[in-house]
Amino acid sequence: MTLATAKPKRTRPAKRRTPADGRERRPIDHGAWFLVLPALIPILVLSVGPLLYGIALAFTDAQSGRTEPTRWIGTLNFQDLLHDTLFWESFRIGLLWAFGVTVPQFLLALGLALLLNQPLRLRWPARALAIIPWAMPEVVVGIMWRLVYNPDAGILNETLRDLGLGDGRDWLSGLATALPAVMVVGVWAGLPQTTVALLAGLQNTPRELHEAAAMDGAGAWRRFRTVTWPALRPVALAITALNFIWNFNSFALVYVLTNGGPGGRTRLPMLFAYEEAFRYGQFGYAAAMGCVMVAVISIVLAFRLAGRLRRGGEA
Numbered sequence: 001m002t003l004a005t006a007k008p009k010r011t012r013p014a015k016r017r018t019p020a021d022g023r024e025r026r027p028i029d030h031g032a033w034f035l036v037l038p039a040l041i042p043i044l045v046l047s048v049g050p051l052l053y054g055i056a057l058a059f060t061d062a063q064s065g066r067t068e069p070t071r072w073i074g075t076l077n078f079q080d081l082l083h084d085t086l087f088w089e090s091f092r093i094g095l096l097w098a099f100g101v102t103v104p105q106f107l108l109a110l111g112l113a114l115l116l117n118q119p120l121r122l123r124w125p126a127r128a129l130a131i132i133p134w135a136m137p138e139v140v141v142g143i144m145w146r147l148v149y150n151p152d153a154g155i156l157n158e159t160l161r162d163l164g165l166g167d168g169r170d171w172l173s174g175l176a177t178a179l180p181a182v183m184v185v186g187v188w189a190g191l192p193q194t195t196v197a198l199l200a201g202l203q204n205t206p207r208e209l210h211e212a213a214a215m216d217g218a219g220a221w222r223r224f225r226t227v228t229w230p231a232l233r234p235v236a237l238a239i240t241a242l243n244f245i246w247n248f249n250s251f252a253l254v255y256v257l258t259n260g261g262p263g264g265r266t267r268l269p270m271l272f273a274y275e276e277a278f279r280y281g282q283f284g285y286a287a288a289m290g291c292v293m294v295a296v297i298s299i300v301l302a303f304r305l306a307g308r309l310r311r312g313g314e315a
Contacts, residue, residue: 051294057287064281077288087289089264090272097179097268098248101186105247106240108187109194114224116195117202127199134192142256145185146172172258178265182257186247194239201235202228241304245297269293 058077062070081087116127133141148155149171157168171181205228213223251270254260260267260275267275269289277286 054287054290055294057284058291060284062283062287064283070284073284077285078291080285081288081292086264087269087272090267090269091292093179093265093267094248094269097183097186097250097254097266098244100179100183101190101247102240102243104183105187105190105194105243106236109191109198110236112191112195113198113202116199130195131192133189134196136189138189138252139256141185141189142253145188146257149181173262175262175265178258178262182254182266185257186250186253189253190243190247194243197235197239198232201232205231237304237307241300244300248296249293 059072059074060070061073061076112130116123116130120126136144151157151168151170151173154168156171160166160168169177171177209227209231210223213227218226248268249270250268251274254266254268254271255274258266260271270293273286273289273293276282276289
């Protein structure tokens with residue numbers, strides 16, 4: 001009599017449940033947080049912490065040289081800010097400055113990137129020269145362009161005199177010329193990083209697509225519109241949004257060139273907040289201005305993120 005031994009049942013490994021999009025879920029590695037902490041702690045201490053402190057300061061009456069303790073006054077600073085015509089004028093100038101610098105900056109950088117992407121002679125030295133303004137601090141750029149705009153011995157007025165186009169003028173002190181003159185400097189100073197970003201996007205575009213479009217008889221404009229721009233658009237939108245934020249928050253360049261003058265024609269919001277805080281000692285009121293500027297930047301980033309998510313959903 002033999003005893004029949006039952007064969008062990010084979011158990012199939014449990015399948016990982018996948019979400020509706022068909023992608024496999026990966027387990028969360030909690031140990032990765034310890035690798036992120038060395039980079040996360042400086043951000044929290046140097047960026048998030050001061051931001052939260054500035055927001056809290058906007059709801060107080062903090063002033064310099066005050067012996068009484070700082071009091072919590074709620075939204076009083078923001079109520080005063082709503083009726084401050086000087087701030088809203090500086091806000092209008094800041095928006096005009098941001099758009100007036102960002103748009104020409106992008107168009108010139110796009111043309112320069114397209115040129116530097118061509119197989120031309122001496123292309124590499126030209127690329128190196130194109131990024132020189134990027135390596136210069138804004139204070140140095142401001143001092144250099146003050147010499148260029150000097151009404152007596154500046155190279156701009158000397159060139160105009162040599163060409164017989166007039167005796168020159170004081171570009172940074174004229175009410176009609178101060179803001180356009182500063183915008184020219186802003187475009188020149190921010191041109192390199194935009195050019196580098198767009199050039200990187202152009203080099204990631206497959207050359208085979210251009211060759212195929214050329215073989216189909218597409219001209220230069222049609223190849224740019226159907227091949228180059230669709231591949232370059234994500235980079236262009238990202239760098240344009242960043243440039244708008246950087247330009248709206250400009251301080252050092254305008255401070256060195258005009259210090260907000262003449263007559264407040266170049267007083268950007270950041271410069272106005274600086275004067276309220278460190279010239280007049282109104283720290284709480286200046287912090288409220290900073291909160292408004294943070295709100296504007298957040299709105300720009302929200303529109304940028306919403307557009308990115310919308311395009312991802314369509315894809």
